[in-house]
Amino acid sequence: MVEARHLRYALALADHRHFGRAAASLGIAQPPLSQQIAALERELGARLFDRTARGVFPTAAGEAFLARARRALAEMSAAVSDTGRAARGETGRLRLGFIGSALLELLPSLLGRFIRERPDVRLGLHEMSTCQSATALLDGELDISIGRGAPRGAGAEDLVSVTVGRDHLVAVVGAAHPLAGQPAVGVEQLRGQHLIVAPDDEEPVVAGWLDALLGDGAGAAAAPGGGVTDARDVHTIIGLASCGVGVGLGPACMRVAARPGTWVCEVRPRVELPDLVMSFHAQDRSPVLAAFLDTARELCPGVNERLERLGRR
Known part of the structure; x- marks a missing residue:
């Protein structure tokens, strides 16, 4: 079976054109490298390299194999990178519904920081009334809603709601x-x-x-x-x-x-308005949501403590 290490060995040999130098670059001894290249050629049923006095050179079959090998390793590396970025909330999608007044003080700093730190996250931003965004959140059309007061109605017990601002x-x-x-x-x-x-x-x-x-x-x-x-x-x-x-x-x-x-x-007399509240589904463990909440923890006073009390660490 051809494994990723076989691809790396073949590419190192093609780059250095010498078993000893290729082995040194890989951090292994020369005999194991020679054995692995020979085993790879037997597996493929084709000679990949010509061994000459002037050095080791890819055959026509070797050139075809190496071209695919480079692309395969590049894809594997990209897969590892993309997996890590997704797990850290650096890619993905976040759908946010908000009332217009949230754009005056809360969202410029919150969204501004989030976008600067995670430019590859796809944002779906929707200005909505408090009632509309609550309904959309409960229906699964939003990941986060920001409105006056916590959402109410069927399904609201499955949400986490945390105050992100107060006003009068x-x-x-x-x-x-x-x-x-x-x-x-x-x-x-x-x-x-x-x-x-x-x-x-x-x-x-x-x-x-x-x-x-x-x-x-x-x-x-x-x-x-x-x-x-x-x-x-x-x-x-x-x-x-x-x-x-x-x-x-x-x-x-x-x-x-x-x-x-x-x-x-x-x-x-002073009239307090309902708190500006950020709500999301309690079972939503999306890394992008977690990243947005982390930004809110940093920028919104008291949010970190409130989230921890609600069990969101």
């Missing part, structure tokens, strides 16, 4: 708005204002907060002179506020995206 509610207005310049705005000041908010499935706590504190049981739209405009994401909230449409309400991280001509102020 702030207000944003255009520079010409009466609230511009104030460090904070109270609930009473928001009554009657036209409010710009993300849909319930994007920032689910906001709708409930509006009903409880600003409305009269019918929601904020019932307040005199008020009304609510649903915005797709924080960029739309900021954009509409800058146009003078009303007061935008969103996570404090949207300060990062605030544009000239807008003013961001705190909301009093």
